Amino acid sequence: MYDTTYYRASSVSDATSKLAGTEDGMFLAGGQTLIPTMKQRLAAPSDLVDVSGIDALKNISVDGEVVTIGAACTHAQVAGSSEVAQAIPALASLAGGIGDPAVRARGTIGGSIANNDPAADYPAACLGLGATIVTDTREIPADEFFVGMFETALDEGEMVTAVKFPKPTKAGYAKFPNPASRYAMVGVMAAQTGNGVRVAVTGAGNDGVFRHNALEEALGANWSADATQGVATDADDMLSDIHGSAEYRAHLVSVMAGRAVDNS
Amino acid sequence: MTDQGIGARVLRKEDKRFITGKGKYTDDIVQPNQAYAAFVRSPHAHANVKSIDASAAEAMEGVEAVLNGHQLTGDGIGNIICGWGITSKDGSPMNMGAWSALATDKVRYVGDAVAVVIADSKAQAQAAAEAVMVEYEVLPATSNVLASMKEGAPQIHENAPGNLIFDWEIGNKDETDAALASAHHTTTMDITNNRLSPNPMEPRSAVATFDESEDHYTLYTTSQNPHVARLVLSAFYNVAPEHKLRVIAPDVGGGFGAKIYIYPEEIVCLWASMKTNRSVKWTSTRSEAFLTDAHGRDHVSTATMGFDADNNIVGFKVNTKANLGAYMSLFSSSVPTYLYATLLSGQYNIANVYCDVQTYYTNTVPVDAYRGAGRPEAAYLIERMIETAARELGVDPGELRRQNFVREFPHQTPVIMAYDSGDFAGNLDQAKAAADVAGFPARKEEAAKRGKLRGLGYSNYIEACGIAPSAAVGSLGAGVGLWESAEVRVNPVGTIEILTGSHSHGQGHETTFAQLVSERFDLPTDNIQIVHGDTDKVQFGMGTYGSRSGAVGMSAISKALDKVEAKVKKIAAHVLEASEDDIVIEGGEVKVKGTDKAMGWHEVGLSAYTAHNLPEGMEPGLKEGAFYDPTNFTFPAGCYICEVEVDPQTGVTEIVQFTASDDFGTIINPMIVEGQVHGGIAQGIGQAMMEHAVYDDDGQLLSGSYMDYCMPRADDVPNYTVSHHSTTCPGNPLGMKGCGEAGAIGSPPAVINAITDAIGNNNLSMPATPSRVWAALQQVSAAQAAE
Numbered sequence A: 001m002y003d004t005t006y007y008r009a010s011s012v013s014d015a016t017s018k019l020a021g022t023e024d025g026m027f028l029a030g031g032q033t034l035i036p037t038m039k040q041r042l043a044a045p046s047d048l049v050d051v052s053g054i055d056a057l058k059n060i061s062v063d064g065e066v067v068t069i070g071a072a073c074t075h076a077q078v079a080g081s082s083e084v085a086q087a088i089p090a091l092a093s094l095a096g097g098i099g100d101p102a103v104r105a106r107g108t109i110g111g112s113i114a115n116n117d118p119a120a121d122y123p124a125a126c127l128g129l130g131a132t133i134v135t136d137t138r139e140i141p142a143d144e145f146f147v148g149m150f151e152t153a154l155d156e157g158e159m160v161t162a163v164k165f166p167k168p169t170k171a172g173y174a175k176f177p178n179p180a181s182r183y184a185m186v187g188v189m190a191a192q193t194g195n196g197v198r199v200a201v202t203g204a205g206n207d208g209v210f211r212h213n214a215l216e217e218a219l220g221a222n223w224s225a226d227a228t229q230g231v232a233t234d235a236d237d238m239l240s241d242i243h244g245s246a247e248y249r250a251h252l253v254s255v256m257a258g259r260a261v262d263n264s
Numbered sequence B: 001m002t003d004q005g006i007g008a009r010v011l012r013k014e015d016k017r018f019i020t021g022k023g024k025y026t027d028d029i030v031q032p033n034q035a036y037a038a039f040v041r042s043p044h045a046h047a048n049v050k051s052i053d054a055s056a057a058e059a060m061e062g063v064e065a066v067l068n069g070h071q072l073t074g075d076g077i078g079n080i081i082c083g084w085g086i087t088s089k090d091g092s093p094m095n096m097g098a099w100s101a102l103a104t105d106k107v108r109y110v111g112d113a114v115a116v117v118i119a120d121s122k123a124q125a126q127a128a129a130e131a132v133m134v135e136y137e138v139l140p141a142t143s144n145v146l147a148s149m150k151e152g153a154p155q156i157h158e159n160a161p162g163n164l165i166f167d168w169e170i171g172n173k174d175e176t177d178a179a180l181a182s183a184h185h186t187t188t189m190d191i192t193n194n195r196l197s198p199n200p201m202e203p204r205s206a207v208a209t210f211d212e213s214e215d216h217y218t219l220y221t222t223s224q225n226p227h228v229a230r231l232v233l234s235a236f237y238n239v240a241p242e243h244k245l246r247v248i249a250p251d252v253g254g255g256f257g258a259k260i261y262i263y264p265e266e267i268v269c270l271w272a273s274m275k276t277n278r279s280v281k282w283t284s285t286r287s288e289a290f291l292t293d294a295h296g297r298d299h300v301s302t303a304t305m306g307f308d309a310d311n312n313i314v315g316f317k318v319n320t321k322a323n324l325g326a327y328m329s330l331f332s333s334s335v336p337t338y339l340y341a342t343l344l345s346g347q348y349n350i351a352n353v354y355c356d357v358q359t360y361y362t363n364t365v366p367v368d369a370y371r372g373a374g375r376p377e378a379a380y381l382i383e384r385m386i387e388t389a390a391r392e393l394g395v396d397p398g399e400l401r402r403q404n405f406v407r408e409f410p411h412q413t414p415v416i417m418a419y420d421s422g423d424f425a426g427n428l429d430q431a432k433a434a435a436d437v438a439g440f441p442a443r444k445e446e447a448a449k450r451g452k453l454r455g456l457g458y459s460n461y462i463e464a465c466g467i468a469p470s471a472a473v474g475s476l477g478a479g480v481g482l483w484e485s486a487e488v489r490v491n492p493v494g495t496i497e498i499l500t501g502s503h504s505h506g507q508g509h510e511t512t513f514a515q516l517v518s519e520r521f522d523l524p525t526d527n528i529q530i531v532h533g534d535t536d537k538v539q540f541g542m543g544t545y546g547s548r549s550g551a552v553g554m555s556a557i558s559k560a561l562d563k564v565e566a567k568v569k570k571i572a573a574h575v576l577e578a579s580e581d582d583i584v585i586e587g588g589e590v591k592v593k594g595t596d597k598a599m600g601w602h603e604v605g606l607s608a609y610t611a612h613n614l615p616e617g618m619e620p621g622l623k624e625g626a627f628y629d630p631t632n633f634t635f636p637a638g639c640y641i642c643e644v645e646v647d648p649q650t651g652v653t654e655i656v657q658f659t660a661s662d663d664f665g666t667i668i669n670p671m672i673v674e675g676q677v678h679g680g681i682a683q684g685i686g687q688a689m690m691e692h693a694v695y696d697d698d699g700q701l702l703s704g705s706y707m708d709y710c711m712p713r714a715d716d717v718p719n720y721t722v723s724h725h726s727t728t729c730p731g732n733p734l735g736m737k738g739c740g741e742a743g744a745i746g747s748p749p750a751v752i753n754a755i756t757d758a759i760g761n762n763n764l765s766m767p768a769t770p771s772r773v774w775a776a777l778q779q780v781s782a783a784q785a786a787e
C-alpha cells in the first residue's frame, strides 16, 4: 500500500469539502473494494475521506411508497432490516447474499453503487426496481446512473448520500454466483413496478448492468417463470471468461430471470 | 496402561498452539537488524533483459541495496537444479536449461525475478522495487505443451530444441501394440489433467542471517525438508558449506508439495544477507504465491485400453505430454515419469502396459509435485478409462473392475512396481455397501422427478507411498537416497525426545509419533516430545512428502526404539538380577515377568546416566539412533464412490454422497487419518470441479487471485462416509502404507465418472465447472436433435 492520509468525516458537507481540498483523495466507505485495491498497489489515493461514520447516512426509512437507504448502510443492516424485509423482501435478500458475513458487516450500498462493479448485486436492484440515487447535489435516476463498467454518472467529488427505492408490487432477485469470487456471474432483478415490469441483469453483460427489454416484454405479458423460457439474450453482449462462456451466460439470463420470478 | 498407543484417537498435541494462534511460523521470526527483500519481477512471459537501472531505487529512503542476477552469478551462486535425471528413449540425458535465482539476460515466465531490493521496511522495499527500471525486449511466448511443441514455437532454452526436455518411455511397447491390435474391444480417450496452484494457507517465507564473525548462515524457511534444503543450498548453489549453514523450518502452515523445493527467494535472501550484512526477510504475498509457487499436474494424454471377448483387460497404452514450466524444479522430472507411469497398471492385472511421456518447457511457472504427484494423474487416467469402457461394453463398472483386480500378492506389474498386499474386492464391497449402490436406481428416479440428473461414479485407486528404496530410486535417476532417520533420547528423568528427519506441516507428527513411543514403552504421550525441522538439532533427514513419514519416518523411529528397548532391558536385568528375556515394560515400570521385582521407568533412565551400576562394559546414557531404508514402495489403495445431482438448467453439480473405503495398512491415529482423507477428498473435489490455473496464450496468469482461482469452500463439499478395510503392509516393521495423499488421488475420477454418468456424456474435462457441464449437456441435446 502506498502512503495515504486518513480523515474521518463527521457530516456530508465536512466530507465533500475535505475531499475538495485534497490532491487526489477518495471517499472511503466500507473499504471492501478500495482497501484491497490499495493493498495491491492498484490505487494510490493521496487522502481517504471516511464517510462510514456519518450518522445521517446510516438510516433506513420507509415513507409511504418509498424506501430510503442511507449511503453508509451496510449490507448486513439492509439484510437484517425488518422494514426492508417487509417493503421490498427481494432487496433484503439480495443484500443478504452479498459476499460473506465479514464483507456484509463493512460493505455499504453507497460504496457498492459508486464502484459499479459489473458483477455487483446492488446495481441490479437499483436498475430493476427503478431507484433514484441521491447525492450531495442532486437526484439521479438509476437508468442514468450506471454508465458502464466501473463507471457512473457521478461527477468528480460528488457523493452518494442515499438510494430511494419505490416499493414494487412484486419483485424477485436470483443470483448465479461466480464459483470463485461468488460475485454475480448472472444476477437478475425482476419487478412489477408502477412503471411496468422492469428486468435488470448484472454480472453477465460486457458493459455492466443492463435492462433486458425482451424479458420485460415477456414478463409484462405473463408474469411467470415459463414466460422467460426461450427469451433469447444475445451472446455477443455477454462477458466471456474462464468461469463461463458468453453462450452460457446468455442462457443463464433467462434461467435466472425465471428463478427471480419464482422468488417474487 | 496408557490408552494413547497405536489405534487410539489421541487429540493432537500441536493443536493447542495452533488453535490459540500461538504457532511460530517463519514470518513470526524477527531478527535484530532485520531488513526486508522485495523482488522486481518480470511482467512478461518471455523477454530479453536489455538493461536494469537501479539508480532511482538506490537513492530512495531506507534502501540498503539493489542486487541483480549478474552480481549473483558473479559471486559464484550456482544455478537451480532438478535433482532427478531422466534419460530419453534414445539414451540422451534430459535437457536442463540454466535457472539463475535472479534472471540475468532473459526472463521466461511472468514473475521471474530480475532484481531484489533490500530495505529497512517492507513498504520501502516494495516502493523501491517499483522504481527499478528494467528494459525488456518482449519475445513471443508459449503457455501450454501443445503450443510449445509446434514447429516454429518460441525457443525457451537454447539447449532444449523444440522445447523438448525429454522423451521417455516405460513398459513393453511391441507386446502392448500387439495386444491392442488383437483386442475384442478398445476404448480410446483424450484426457487432460488440469493445472493447479498449490495454495498452502501459509505463504512461503524466508529469514536469512549471515553472521560475519562466525562466517555462518542461519535460514528460517517454509520447508518440508530442511536438511535437503541445506544440502542443495550448499552443494549446488554454493551459498555456504553445510557445516556453516543452519536451516530451520519452524511451524509450517501446509505444504502440499510446494514447499519441498528450494526457490530463488531463499537463495537470494541468504546471499543478500551476506552482501548487506543484515538479516533479510521475505514473505510472499498471495499474488506472488500464485505467480511463483510451483504449480501441479498439467498433463495432456491420449490412452487406449483393450479388452478380450470376456472383458479382461489385455493392454493399456498411454501417451502423455507434460508441461514442466519455464525451468526444471527440484523433482519436476520424476513426477510425470516414475511417480506416474509406474502406477498405470492400477488395481488391475494387465499383462501389457506401455507409456511414453514427452515433457516441454513453456513460459509458465515451474510445475512440480503437488499432493499426489503423478499418482493422481495415473489414477484419473485409468479410472476414467475403465469406467468409460464399462459404459461402452454395457457392463457394470464395479464388476468390470472386480473381474480385472489383482488378487495375488506380490504382483509384478509391467511398469516396475511390485504390489505387496491389498484386498481390492474387499474395499469395493465395503464402499458399495456403505454407498448403497443397490438403491441408486431408485434414487435416480426420484431425482428425475425433481428435475435433477443423478449419477454415480467409481474410482478404485492405487498409489505408491513410502518413497523409497534408495538403491532403486538411485538406479532410476534420483540424486538423493530416500531413507529416513531417527534418534531416541531417553532423559535421566525418563521423559523422551524423538528427533526425526520427517517434518510436520499439518500432518500431526507430534501426536502420532508420540503414540508410537507410548505403545512401545507404555508411557503417556505428554512425556514424549517430537523434535524436528532444525538441521542443528536433528541428524540428517529427508523430510516429508509422498506420504512417507509413517512408513519410512516412523519405521526409523521404530528401529531406534528397538535399540533403546534392548538397552533398557539389559540395564533392568542387571539391576534386578534377572534374565533379559524375563523383562517386560508396562505401566510405567520395567519388571521381571511373574515376580514383584520392578523398577520405575524413570529409574532406568537415571541408572543409565548415573552409571553407578551398569552391566560390565556398557556405555552410559540412553540414546539411540537409526536410519531406515525402505525395502519397497508401499501401496495404499481403496475404492471411492461419488454420487451427484446435476441441475440441467444451470449445469450446477451437487455432490450428494461421497463414500471412501481405504486400505492404509496399520493406522496409528484414526482421527488424524480421517482428517487426512477428508482434506484430500476436498482437494480432489477442488481439482475435479473448481480449481484451474490458467494462462492466456501470451503467458499471463488469468487465475492470479481468489477472485478467479476457485478453492473449494466448506459448503462445496459433502459430508463424507469414510471407512477402512486394511491389509498389513509386509514391507515395514509397522505395517503402514500411508494416507496423506490418497484422498486427493482417488477422488477426482470418482467425481467426474459420477457427473458424466449423470449427464450421459463422457466428453468432460476437469474442472467440471457449471459452464462446462452445461456445454456437455448441450452436446447431448444437439446429438439427440440430430438423430
Ligand SMILES: Cc1cc2nc3c(=O)[nH]c(=O)nc-3n(C[C@H](O)[C@H](O)[C@H](O)COP(=O)(O)OP(=O)(O)OC[C@H]3O[C@@H](n4cnc5c(N)ncnc54)[C@H](O)[C@@H]3O)c2cc1C
Pocket (backbone or CB within 6 Å): A026, A027, A028, A029, A030, A031, A032, A033, A034, A035, A051, A071, A075, A097, A098, A099, A100, A103, A106, A107, A108, A109, A110, A111, A112, A113, A114, A115, A119, A120, A121, A122, A158, A159, A160, A161, A181, A182, A183, A184
Ligand atoms: C470477499 C468479498 C466478496 C464480495 N462479494 C460481493 C458480492 O457477492 N456482491 C457484491 O455486490 N459485492 C461484493 N463485494 C463488494 C462489497 O459488497 C462492497 O459493497 C463493495 O466493495 C463497495 O462497498 P464499500 O462500502 O466497501 O466501498 P469502498 O470499498 O469503501 O469504496 C468503493 C468505491 O466507492 C467510493 N465510495 C464509497 N462511498 C461513496 C459514497 N458515499 N459516494 C461516492 N463514492 C463512494 C470509494 O471512493 C471507492 O471508489 C465483495 C467484496 C469482498 C471483499
